[in-house]
Amino acid sequence: MTQPSxxxxxxxxxxxxxxxxxxxxxxxxxxxFASIFFxxxxxxxxxxxxxxxxxxxxxxxxxxYMPVLGIVMWIVITLQARLRPRAGTKRTAGADGGEVxx
Amino acid sequence: MSNVNAVTFTxxxxxxxxxxxxxxxxxxxxxxxxxxHLNEWGLGGRGFGTFVAWFLLxxxxxxxxxxxxxxxxxxxxxxxxxxxxxxxxxxVFPIALIFLPRLWSIARVHHYVxxxxxxxxxxxxxxxxxxIAFTGILALMPYIALQLVGIQAVLTVMGVxxxxxxxxxxxxxxxxxxxxxxIFTYVSGLRAPALIAFIKDALVYVMxxxxxxxxxxxxxxxxxxFSTAEAHMKTIxxxxxxxxxxxxxxxxxSQLAFSTLALGSALALMVYPHAxxxxxxxxxxxxxxRNMALLPLYSIMLGFIAxxxxxALTDKVTAANVKKANNxxxxxxxxxxxxxxxWFTGIAFSAIVIGALVPAAIMAIxxxxxxxxxxxxxxxxxxxxxxxxxxxxxxxxxxxxVGALVFAVSLPKTFSINLQLLGGIWILQTFPAIxxxxxxxxxxxxxxLAGWLAGMLYGTIAAYNVSTPTASHWGGSVNTxxxxxxxxxxxAVILNLAVSAVLTLVLRVTRVPAGTDETSQPQYSADPVDxxxxxxxxxxxxxxVSGGDLP
Numbered sequence: 227m228t229q230p231s232x233x234x235x236x237x238x239x240x241x242x243x244x245x246x247x248x249x250x251x252x253x254x255x256x257x258x259f260a261s262i263f264f265x266x267x268x269x270x271x272x273x274x275x276x277x278x279x280x281x282x283x284x285x286x287x288x289x290x291y292m293p294v295l296g297i298v299m300w301i302v303i304t305l306q307a308r309l310r311p312r313a314g315t316k317r318t319a320g321a322d323g324g325e326v327x328x
Numbered sequence: 329m330s331n332v333n334a335v336t337f338t339x340x341x342x343x344x345x346x347x348x349x350x351x352x353x354x355x356x357x358x359x360x361x362x363x364x365h366l367n368e369w370g371l372g373g374r375g376f377g378t379f380v381a382w383f384l385l386x387x388x389x390x391x392x393x394x395x396x397x398x399x400x401x402x403x404x405x406x407x408x409x410x411x412x413x414x415x416x417x418x419x420v421f422p423i424a425l426i427f428l429p430r431l432w433s434i435a436r437v438h439h440y441v442x443x444x445x446x447x448x449x450x451x452x453x454x455x456x457x458x459x460i461a462f463t464g465i466l467a468l469m470p471y472i473a474l475q476l477v478g479i480q481a482v483l484t485v486m487g488v489x490x491x492x493x494x495x496x497x498x499x500x501x502x503x504x505x506x507x508x509x510x511i512f513t514y515v516s517g518l519r520a521p522a523l524i525a526f527i528k529d530a531l532v533y534v535m536x537x538x539x540x541x542x543x544x545x546x547x548x549x550x551x552x553x554f555s556t557a558e559a560h561m562k563t564i565x566x567x568x569x570x571x572x573x574x575x576x577x578x579x580x581x582s583q584l585a586f587s588t589l590a591l592g593s594a595l596a597l598m599v600y601p602h603a604x605x606x607x608x609x610x611x612x613x614x615x616x617x618r619n620m621a622l623l624p625l626y627s628i629m630l631g632f633i634a635x636x637x638x639x640a641l642t643d644k645v646t647a648a649n650v651k652k653a654n655n656x657x658x659x660x661x662x663x664x665x666x667x668x669x670x671w672f673t674g675i676a677f678s679a680i681v682i683g684a685l686v687p688a689a690i691m692a693i694x695x696x697x698x699x700x701x702x703x704x705x706x707x708x709x710x711x712x713x714x715x716x717x718x719x720x721x722x723x724x725x726x727x728x729x730v731g732a733l734v735f736a737v738s739l740p741k742t743f744s745i746n747l748q749l750l751g752g753i754w755i756l757q758t759f760p761a762i763x764x765x766x767x768x769x770x771x772x773x774x775x776x777l778a779g780w781l782a783g784m785l786y787g788t789i790a791a792y793n794v795s796t797p798t799a800s801h802w803g804g805s806v807n808t809x810x811x812x813x814x815x816x817x818x819x820a821v822i823l824n825l826a827v828s829a830v831l832t833l834v835l836r837v838t839r840v841p842a843g844t845d846e847t848s849q850p851q852y853s854a855d856p857v858d859x860x861x862x863x864x865x866x867x868x869x870x871x872x873v874s875g876g877d878l879p
Binding site: 272273307 | 414415418422583587591631853
């Protein structure tokens with residue numbers, strides 16, 4: 227479940243993108259997991275202080291989280307694109323139902 | 329209709345007319361050769377780009393729930409039942425990024441229209457697909473009802489229709505708004521909400537930016553707002569002898585409730601059929617991904633809208649009005665009415681009403697597609713032509729709305745955020761089959777079915793048994809298990825998973841047939857460039873003669 231969304235593109239022959247780029251794949255997985263964790267783990271930010279402007283920390287934290295999340299998601303997508311340099315140019319896998327592997 | 333503000337009322341009516349016309353005109357937008365096809369009526373031709381998709385998904389995910397229910401919950405009980413929604417709309421995007429692109433790819437390759445289509449193809453099980461379709465339709469009812477409650481809140485505050493004792497006359501404006509929605513959905517399909525979403529978002533953004541910058545200064549600034557809210561949440565409620573609400577969740581149980589509500593809602597959101605509908609209507613795989621980075625912009629808004637609940641609490645006139653009406657749903661409408669000039673109140677009210685109509689339309693379309701594809705065609709008329717499919721969907725979209733109306737009128741009024749959470753409890757039970765199914769065929773189809781049944785039964789019974797001082801049943805969506813407080817949806821889906829896993833092991837040992845899987849691994853990351861031929865999912869049904877009956 228926690229793996230990045232792109233599983234191997236080619237079923238046989240060439241190595242899967244995840245195996246070919248272990249570090250990149252790990253970074254993607256960590257970024258996705260972290261962006262979930264730091265919102266779910268309430269004890270991290272459930273505190274009225276320190277105040278940020280007039281906002282109690284608890285409220286400010288989640289508001290600031292949003293734009294940061296947008297940036298992190300953008301980074302993840304960019305990294306995912308690097309896992310598959312030929313995306314879109316190769317034949318679309320299985321679109322014609324030609325290779326039904328199980 | 330004695331105390332209706334003429335300016336506000338006129339603006340709302342005019343904008344409503346604009347939206348209605350747009351809804352009908354949408355039928356001509358990106359017009360296809362044959363509109364009588366589910367790909368067209370139900371998925372807008374599967375051709376929306378990043379820009380349209382952003383509006384459509386935004387219009388889809390940020391609903392009356394956002395504008396009415398979340399601030400109402402903040403107003404009534406503070407952070408745990410209200411502000412969790414902000415955490416929820418954070419978590420939803422990374423989670424969606426994990427599985428939505430795969431769902432998009434597999435649906436594009438096999439021309440699936442609904443999530444249940446995918447289940448049918450993946451597990452070769454009509455029964456499991458039926459369970460998923462049924463759950464989808466069921467879960468959408470309270471969610472559509474929530475949109476109605478939102479419209480109703482605005483109409484009540486406007487003073488429209490509340491003077492009569494007769495239920496029908498009282499709710500007449502709501503019926504009219506709904507009838508109009510039903511008709512343009514029938515005519516234009518998904519194109520209508522997609523086009524109206526532009527108007528909606530423009531209005532909503534204007535409303536929010538003005539509200540967030542202007543309103544706090546009128547009531548004494550954010551510092552004063554937060555201290556008032558904090559003091560209010562600490563006061564002891566005479567009915568329950570407990571504090572009114574939670575300002576910052578510091579106890580273990582309030583934190584657990586906050587986390588599980590946020591996580592459970594986030595897991596639920598993207599398996600909702602209407603979310604899947606919007607996702608499948610996009611042109612390319614990358615569009616989904618890009619939107620997962622762009623949509624958090626929307627959620628910043630949600631955070632501030634939630635805080636409007638506290639602003640309403642701070643404004644004495646609004647707080648008194650809400651108390652008199654005994655309906656926290658009215659907090660934001662009363663706040664706007666009291667502090668905005670009447671013309672801007674009109675714009676803000678229109679934003680809320682239209683903001684409820686757009687998702688209601690998409691939800692009705694999604695429910696209709698589920699019925700047509702996975703119940704009508706699957707069990708009653710396997711040789712249905714695309715034309716017939718579309719006709720059936722159009723009619724069902726009308727019926728679904730009537731069902732939602734029943735939900736809206738019959739459930740307690742204090743229930744609105746729970747309407748969404750109740751839908752969440754049900755739809756979450758489809759999560760294991762759909763999302764785990766995108767990654768693995770390990771789970772056995774019958775095990776998933778049994779797990780689904782267990783989760784549905786437990787979730788429904790547990791939710792039914794939640795009582796509050798004001799409601800004996802359906803009083804909330806969290807309950808206490810072994811001394812800890814959890815969102816029922818999350819505990820139910822864990823039970824669901826446990827049953828599915830154990831039974832899978834049993835069924836594998838006993839070698840019960842696992843069903844045919846028509847998908848293959850590479851198809852889950854495919855990105856077909858071409859728009860699929862307008863043939864219905866020929867592969868889904870062996871008996872279907874694909875597209876042969878098209879003129």
